[in-house]
Amino acid sequence: MSRADRFERLIRWYPPTWRERYGVEFVALLEDTHGMNDVPWRERLVIAKSGSVERARSAGLLGDSTSPNERIRAGSLLILCAWAFFMLAGGIFAKFTEHWSAVTPTADRWIPSDGYGAVQWAGIVGVVVVLAAVVVVLPAFIRLVREKGWAGVKTPILRAALVVAATTAFTAGLVIWAHHLGAHDRNGGLLPYHLIVPLWVLSVAAALGFSTAAAVAVARRLDLSQRGLRALGGMAIALTLIMVVIMAGTLAWWGSVAAYAPGFLGNGALATSNVLPPAMIVAGILMLFGVATAATGAVRVARSIGNRVSQ
Amino acid sequence: MSKKTTQVGLRRPNDPPILILTSLADGPKHGHALAKDIEAFAGVVLGPGALYGAITRLEERGLIEALESDDRRRPYRITSGGRAALGEAVHDMRTLADVGAMRLGLGAMNRVRKVGLTTIGMAP
Numbered sequence: 001m002s003r004a005d006r007f008e009r010l011i012r013w014y015p016p017t018w019r020e021r022y023g024v025e026f027v028a029l030l031e032d033t034h035g036m037n038d039v040p041w042r043e044r045l046v047i048a049k050s051g052s053v054e055r056a057r058s059a060g061l062l063g064d065s066t067s068p069n070e071r072i073r074a075g076s077l078l079i080l081c082a083w084a085f086f087m088l089a090g091g092i093f094a095k096f097t098e099h100w101s102a103v104t105p106t107a108d109r110w111i112p113s114d115g116y117g118a119v120q121w122a123g124i125v126g127v128v129v130v131l132a133a134v135v136v137v138l139p140a141f142i143r144l145v146r147e148k149g150w151a152g153v154k155t156p157i158l159r160a161a162l163v164v165a166a167t168t169a170f171t172a173g174l175v176i177w178a179h180h181l182g183a184h185d186r187n188g189g190l191l192p193y194h195l196i197v198p199l200w201v202l203s204v205a206a207a208l209g210f211s212t213a214a215a216v217a218v219a220r221r222l223d224l225s226q227r228g229l230r231a232l233g234g235m236a237i238a239l240t241l242i243m244v245v246i247m248a249g250t251l252a253w254w255g256s257v258a259a260y261a262p263g264f265l266g267n268g269a270l271a272t273s274n275v276l277p278p279a280m281i282v283a284g285i286l287m288l289f290g291v292a293t294a295a296t297g298a299v300r301v302a303r304s305i306g307n308r309v310s311q
Numbered sequence: 312m313s314k315k316t317t318q319v320g321l322r323r324p325n326d327p328p329i330l331i332l333t334s335l336a337d338g339p340k341h342g343h344a345l346a347k348d349i350e351a352f353a354g355v356v357l358g359p360g361a362l363y364g365a366i367t368r369l370e371e372r373g374l375i376e377a378l379e380s381d382d383r384r385r386p387y388r389i390t391s392g393g394r395a396a397l398g399e400a401v402h403d404m405r406t407l408a409d410v411g412a413m414r415l416g417l418g419a420m421n422r423v424r425k426v427g428l429t430t431i432g433m434a435p
Contacts, residue, residue, distance in 0.1 A: 022363055028383040029342035029359045046360035053364065065371055 007031060010039060013051025015058040059220075061300065071304035072229045076236035077216050078297030083130065084212040085290035086243050088205055090123055092283040093250060100253075104261040112260075115252030122245040129242065133235045140222040153218050160207075160214035167207040174200055233301040240294040247287045254280055325355055327365035328374075332389055332397040335375060341384035342366070369393070 007030040011023050030039065039047075053062060060066040060074030097116065101109060144153070174196065178186055185193060224232070257264055258275040265277050334340060334348045346357050357365075366387065369375045374393035378386045389397070 018367070022367065024383050025342060025385045026359060026363050029346075029362070032343035032384070033346065033359055043358045043360065046358050050360035050364045054367065 075300030082294035089286035118249030
């Protein structure tokens with residue numbers, strides 16, 4: 001690869017609109033600054049950071065260079081990404097908490113029951129909110145496909161459909177196999193089954209990731225009315241509050257089970273202690289990251305709706 | 312710093328936007344010439360990433376503008392808005408410097424300014 005090609009590669013960190021405007025002169029500056037030498041790693045990191053910031057700005061996630069409508073859209077999509085983390089964390093939580101009530105003394109069950117119930121109900125309400133958002137954007141999606149054709153959105157949708165289909169087949173196979181196994185084999189007694197479960201979790205994560213990426217890619221192309229965008233923004237803020245409830249419910253369940261039935265938390269095969277099982281730590285980190293991401297998006301949406309109202 | 316100055320993104324004296332506006336106040340320059348000039352008068356090395364991050368923001372806010380050029384190295388010049396913003400920032404920095412000099416017992420700010428100008432080779 002020639003040195004000019006290496007300089008050209010560095011500007012790929014920046015969004016296409018930025019490259020179109022500044023790309024040529026930026027490469028000229030790199031040539032003037034570094035000549036025949038390689039660009040130092042420190043400078044590469046600055047360029048990567050600077051390019052990522054420009055991408056976030058052009059997507060409407062940072063700064064005020066895009067319209068309030070675009071900022072509402074960007075904030076809402078950020079919250080959708082956070083929801084994907086919660087779906088994964090929720091799956092881990094649901095698997096880990098199977099049969100928890102059977103091992104918890106009846107008298108000590110009300111706090112974890114309320115926490116568990118809050119997680120379940122908030123999860124259901126969250127799914128309803130996401131489906132309502134799909135209904136809101138559906139007319140715009142049909143319009144997009146009719147006016148601009150299927151080609152613009154085909155790749156991300158087909159990719160996501162393929163991964164979801166593969167994950168569904170994997171899940172069905174795993175469920176059938178699990179039904180032929182005894183409780184001992186399913187709970188760490190059978191090594192192949194024990195090893196395949198993490199692969200299944202990864203495939204579910206991939207399905208969620210590709211589906212969310214497809215949803216984001218399509219939603220960025222949709223021509224939505226101001227009213228539609230405000231409705232989406234409102235739903236996104238509601239979804240953020242739901243995530244906070246889910247996290248609070250999870251913590252309430254975790255804390256109370258740790259206090260009253262710590263033996264249950266230590267049942268996992270990889271457990272390192274009674275109160276901090278790895279599965280719950282992973283779920284907790286995913287939820288924490290999800291809430292932080294969603295809060296960032298919610299602030300963006302709320303401020304942008306406020307700006308629009310004041311204009 | 313005044314509210315107006317911070318609104319246009321000018322905060323500290325060694326911020327890339329202030330350094331770029333200060334450099335362009337002397338006449339139009341392209342990226343490499345800007346970086347060299349800033350290194351000479353402020354001792355700050357601005358890499359291409361930091362430099363173009365600031366150029367993008369300044370152009371977006373209308374404080375600088377690109378000039379037509381056949382060369383790949385496009386020159387930029389300061390706009391009237393940029394001059395006004397730089398003037399505000401310089402005024403704020405001067406006020407701060409005057410107060411600091413007075414409290415340190417350095418006497419008249421002229422003396423401090425003379426030392427500063429001598430350092431960058433611009434003393435009359």
